[in-house]
Amino acid sequence: MNDRKDLIRAYKETVQPAGIYVVRNHADGRILLGASRNLPASLNSQGAQLRFGSHRNRSLQADWNRLGEDAFTIEVLEELKPAEGSREVRQEDLDALLALHLADLQPWDERGYHAPPHPQP
Secondary structure, three states: OHHHHHHHHHHHHOOOOEEEEEEEEOOOOOEEEEEEOOHHHHHHHHHHHHHOOOOOOHHHHHHHHHHOHHHEEEEEEEEEOOOOOOOOOOHHHHHHHHHHHHHHHOOEHHHEOEOOOOOOO
16 A cells, blocks of 8 residues: 555656647648646647547647548647756746747748737737
């Protein structure tokens, strides 16, 4: 019984990799970017949502349904390490990294599944 508790504790204490992931449509090159403090769980969740037809991005879901799973990959784009002296990546750092990738890749209109950013006044 003690071994099971130790395994559970060790699992809970394990820091999962954090960073940016991409869902890539290989038929037309469109992408969806996301940020996560637990990349393995997010990659799994994105795939499950698409397979079950419940993804929140309707355009991506429609393409998945039309083209099939083989036309897509879900992968890590960039991992982010915790700041010195910390065990976990800060959400603000993840948000900033995602914003950089969004600005660089501009995944809206024919390039992706994101809505274009609103112009700043």
